Amino acid sequence: MSEVGPVQRVRSERSVVAFLAFIGILMAFGIDGALPAFDELRVAFDLDERGLSPAITGTVYFVGMALGQLVYGVLADRFGRRPVLLAGIGIYAVGALASVLAPNLAVLLVARFVWGLGASAPTVMRFAIARDLYAGDQMARVVSTFSAVFLLGPIIVPFIGEAILTVGDWRAVFAAALVLAAVTGVWTVRFGETLDPANRRTLELSPLLDALRAVAATPVTRWILIAQAFFGGAFFVWLGSAQPVIDEIYDRSSQFTLFFGASGIGMALALLFNRPLIERFGAARMVVLAATAFVVLAAVGLAGTLAADGVPSIWWWFGWAFLANAMSMIMGPMSASLALEPMADKAGTASAILGVAQLGVGAGLAAIVDAQIDATVTPMLLGALVYGVLGLGCLILATRQPAGNAPLPRPRPVSVGER
Numbered sequence: 001m002s003e004v005g006p007v008q009r010v011r012s013e014r015s016v017v018a019f020l021a022f023i024g025i026l027m028a029f030g031i032d033g034a035l036p037a038f039d040e041l042r043v044a045f046d047l048d049e050r051g052l053s054p055a056i057t058g059t060v061y062f063v064g065m066a067l068g069q070l071v072y073g074v075l076a077d078r079f080g081r082r083p084v085l086l087a088g089i090g091i092y093a094v095g096a097l098a099s100v101l102a103p104n105l106a107v108l109l110v111a112r113f114v115w116g117l118g119a120s121a122p123t124v125m126r127f128a129i130a131r132d133l134y135a136g137d138q139m140a141r142v143v144s145t146f147s148a149v150f151l152l153g154p155i156i157v158p159f160i161g162e163a164i165l166t167v168g169d170w171r172a173v174f175a176a177a178l179v180l181a182a183v184t185g186v187w188t189v190r191f192g193e194t195l196d197p198a199n200r201r202t203l204e205l206s207p208l209l210d211a212l213r214a215v216a217a218t219p220v221t222r223w224i225l226i227a228q229a230f231f232g233g234a235f236f237v238w239l240g241s242a243q244p245v246i247d248e249i250y251d252r253s254s255q256f257t258l259f260f261g262a263s264g265i266g267m268a269l270a271l272l273f274n275r276p277l278i279e280r281f282g283a284a285r286m287v288v289l290a291a292t293a294f295v296v297l298a299a300v301g302l303a304g305t306l307a308a309d310g311v312p313s314i315w316w317w318f319g320w321a322f323l324a325n326a327m328s329m330i331m332g333p334m335s336a337s338l339a340l341e342p343m344a345d346k347a348g349t350a351s352a353i354l355g356v357a358q359l360g361v362g363a364g365l366a367a368i369v370d371a372q373i374d375a376t377v378t379p380m381l382l383g384a385l386v387y388g389v390l391g392l393g394c395l396i397l398a399t400r401q402p403a404g405n406a407p408l409p410r411p412r413p414v415s416v417g418e419r
Contacts, residue, residue, distance in 0.1 A: 011191075013142060016133060019191050020146040023085070023122035026092070026184045029157055029177050030061055030112075030119050031239075036161035036257065037170035038243075044170065045105040055240065060109050064095075064116025065123060066360035072124045073211075073352025077201045081129050082193045088121020089185045096177040115177075120355075122184075127351040131340045132194035139340075140283035143333035144271045158257045201349075211349035214342075221350065223398035224339040225357045228332075230391035231294070232362025234384045235328045237369045238263075238321060245377060250314045259318060263325050270326035271333070278334065284399040287334040291392040294327040298385035302378070310376025317377050324384060331395075332358075338398065 034041075038054035041047065047054055068088075076084040095115025102108035127143065134142050161173045215221045242260065247253040277286055301320035305312050336354065343350035369383035 017146040020126045023184055024126055026180050027119040027122045029180055030115050031058060032157040033161050033173055036158055036165055037173045040170040057112050060113045061116035062363055064113040065120040066356055068117040068120030069124050069352040069355040072121045073349040076128055077349050080193045080195045081125050085121050085125045085188050088118050089181050092118025093178055093181040096174055100171045100174045123355055124352045127336050129194045137278055137283050140278050140334045140337035141275050143337055144275050147271050147333050215350055215353050218342050220398045221339045223394045224335045225354055227391040227394035228335055228358040229361040230387040231328055231331055232358035233365025234387040236363050236366035237380055237383055240366055240370045241373050263322055266322045266326045267329035270330045274330040283334040283337055287331055288395050288399055290327045290331045291395050294324055295388040295392050297324045298388050302381040302385055305378055305381050310378040
């Protein structure tokens with residue numbers, strides 16, 4: 001049987017965006033879908049008596065996502081995107097099913113870790129598939145669009161979880177992930193393979209080392225990797241601390257889902273409005289402008305927070321978070337497209353390396369700030385400003401393209417008849 005790749009099949013941009021957004025929602029469901037179930041998890045596993053937060057179930061999920069990315073990236077560059085994505089979906093389903101059936105906390109944490117391992121496959125594949133089919137500003141536009149659609153997850157999924165809890169318990173919420181996995185598996189088979197057979201790499205340690213060397217030796221990719229770690233750290237502070245801030249500092253626990261969903265709407269709108277700006281000004285200029293806006297917002301937000309002794313009105317704090325998160329979100333797709341531009345023959349592994357930097361290192365940077373948040377939101381704003389300045393500096397270095405170093409041409413999909 002002949003291999004199915006981009007040289008054999010031309011896909012519409014709309015179908016690509018829809019597929020990549022959906023596999024992103026599959027990944028995000030393991031995070032956002034669990035949020036409404038936190039209170040039930042606290043009771044079911046006696047977490048208060050153990051001195052633990054339900055967020056620990058999300059932490060092990062993130063650890064699984066971070067550790068799995070390099071493995072999937074290497075395998076995807078060797079065997080193709082489709083079989084590796086299907087394998088990841090299978091592991092995702094096993095982890096979700098084990099979570100549903102978990103009889104105690106230890107089993108639940110192991111199951112959530114496995115669930116995260118499976119979720120790391122669509123995390124890597126979204127950008128690798130996009131790089132297989134597009135390049136340059138067109139890739140940035142496509143990634144921005146599917147990222148905007150993907151953000152329907154944080155808006156809708158928590159409400160779906162709340163609805164499920166009205167007729168079932170936390171196990172029913174987790175079971176919904178099995179339905180998503182089944183739909184994604186069928187869609188993946190129908191979507192087909194995108195890796196050109198000519199770009200497949202051998203399954204050895206040397207290709208991974210080669211990709212690491214290429215990332216380190218390519219200025220745009222290297223500096224964006226570091227920038228993503230800093231901006232990822234700033235964003236993960238929001239993910240990790242928004243719930244306790246809204247609950248404990250502002251005493252509005254019943255409104256958390258509304259605030260979280262509103263933030264998702266802001267990020268989605270920013271991505272949609274960013275697409276025409278990329279077409280007009282280019283991804284390199286727009287990513288620096290977005291990072292600059294993030295730093296300005298952090299400085300203004302911190303000034304207002306300090307003036308209010310660390311506890312400004314919730315509308316001042318959330319207004320800052322709403323705008324800052326929007327800037328963070330539009331930076332991601334543009335950064336990824338710029339970083340992967342020179343990595344056509346190793347996009348899967350390079351995408352995984354970038355993901356590990358943003359998720360693994362970013363989560364570590366966020367933990368430093370999270371640990372300082374107690375009775376005020378000052379550490380959150382200060383952390384965002386410090387990480388934002390460092391990230392902006394890295395992006396400026398990344399986008400200073402040397403003379404004569406022209407962008408790579410966009411690969412042209414070829415129809416079956418031209419093969």
